[in-house]
Amino acid sequence: MAKEFVPTLKSLLGNPVYIIYLCVTIIQFNSLIGMVTYKPKYIEQHYGQSASKANFLMGMINIPAVALGMFSGGVVMKKYKLGIMGAAKFAFGTSLLGYFLSLFFLAMGCENSKVAGITVSYTGVEGFSYQERSLFSDCNSGCLCSSREWDPVCGENGITYVSPCLAGCTSSSGSGRNTIFDKCRCVALADTQPGNLTVTLGQCPRRESCDRIFPYFLALSVLSSFIISLGGTPGFVLLIRCIKPELKSLALGIHTLATRTLAGIPAPIYFGAIIDTTCLKWGYKMCGGRGACRIYNTSAYRIVYLGLTLGLRTVSFFFCILGFGILKKHIKREEKNALTNGSAELESLRKEENSSIHCEQFILASDCSPDRETRL
Structure with a gap:
């Protein structure tokens, strides 16, 4: 088993369809994990909701929408009997539609809270530069x-x-x-x-216009999560079908390991570091040193948080386009091999059939020979 591992790994990593799929999922997982990790904080800072309410809404609204989307994606796959290319197109289409819906989040912004000496002057003048x-x-x-x-x-x-x-x-x-x-x-x-x-x-409540936007934000969040998750099951089926049967278990293991280590670990780190650049007022620990951020520049937070998420997904789409070209070549090559193997098998069957016919004729001829009758 140890001797076969390296050649098997080389064979797997030599599959361009698998490599492209791996790159796409790693990039999209970075975007997904970064968004999910900091979405409660975004709701808290941007719409003035409490941390407990923000986490509750994430759990009660978004997670069921994602589960329903993955189930619905499987139902669509079964009903329309999508092949490899059909699954790839469906996953790409749902991801692209969810991407365009996510662009509307950029327009659902709220103004900064009016904090004297930070976002406004003590006389109430806005556009204040904090020091x-x-x-x-x-x-x-x-x-x-x-x-x-x-x-x-x-x-x-x-x-x-x-x-x-x-x-x-x-x-x-x-x-x-x-x-x-x-x-x-x-x-x-x-x-x-x-x-x-x-x-x-306590801080002053935000304006009523911001409160009116928040339900639309939640509705759009649920809709985009559902649509994006529709492509989850077709994408997983694509991974299974483009790998040789003997390599599937290894392919799934490497895929899980890569997404967890290259997306699950770094995404919260660099998302947090970039978001922290929008902090206006830092707290301080009891024993000294910088503590948690007390107030963010909400406009900058929105642009950085959503911009980074959408930017990663944009990069993944370029890999998807490249993957479509490679996948088409892969399918044509598989079809050509199937036709070649089928022709060879058909020719072999014909030869066996002709051979059996000649053998039967020979046996019949031998049975009817007059010399054989004379000897008998």
Whole structure:
């Protein structure tokens, strides 16, 4: 078995259809794993949903859609009796349609949350360029606030402040979640109604327009997941049919190993590193050092996250086009070999048939010979 492994592996890796299929699945798995890993965080940061709700929606909506899509893909394969090329075209078509649907995610964007000193100035001017010293203003200069603190509060003016101290608050009432901070001087700078100088715990809610977009985002997410997963079963059948029977178990093992190691491990790492470049405010650990990101630039997050996902899938389509050309040659070669082998088998059968006929004639001639009758 050990001696046969290397020649068998060479034979498998020498199959161009298998190599192209492997490249396509590795690239698409990178895109898929990166998207699935950071989609809850995307929902949380972009649409203002809690982390628990984002994960719950992912599990309850997307996973059943994917399962139904893979089952439906198998039903289509069986009903229409798709061959190798038919399976390849079906998988490519569903992936391409899901790709075009995913482009609509780029248009379903929400504006950045209004956070004083980070996304807007203390006077409420948008298009603000964040720097650490921009958290301080004349309204909180005498409060000795820490720029590392993250305890957001929402003002009556709809602007979030990093902490009550940075909001310039000097007194408070209530306790726990019901705490209200009063006499917040920074709120007065951007408040259109003088006198509302109070803030409450928590970030300000996003605009209603963003809340209206979120159900459409979920619906499109379910639809695109279903359509993309339709090609899962035909793609797997394509892998099985383009490999020799004695190589199928090894091919499946290498395919599983390659997708897990070359997509499952690196994708979350580089997706996370690229997404972190859109962070506006980092938290800090108790013992020092940088902690988790407190707030992202949502516009940049959307472009980076969706752009990277769609970019990987675009690259995979170029490999698919190359694979179609190789697959056609592979099918023609297999058909030619089948015809050649069939002709050879037919010729062999004809020779055997002619030989048996000649033998029967010889036996009959021998039985009717007069010399044989005289001797008898």
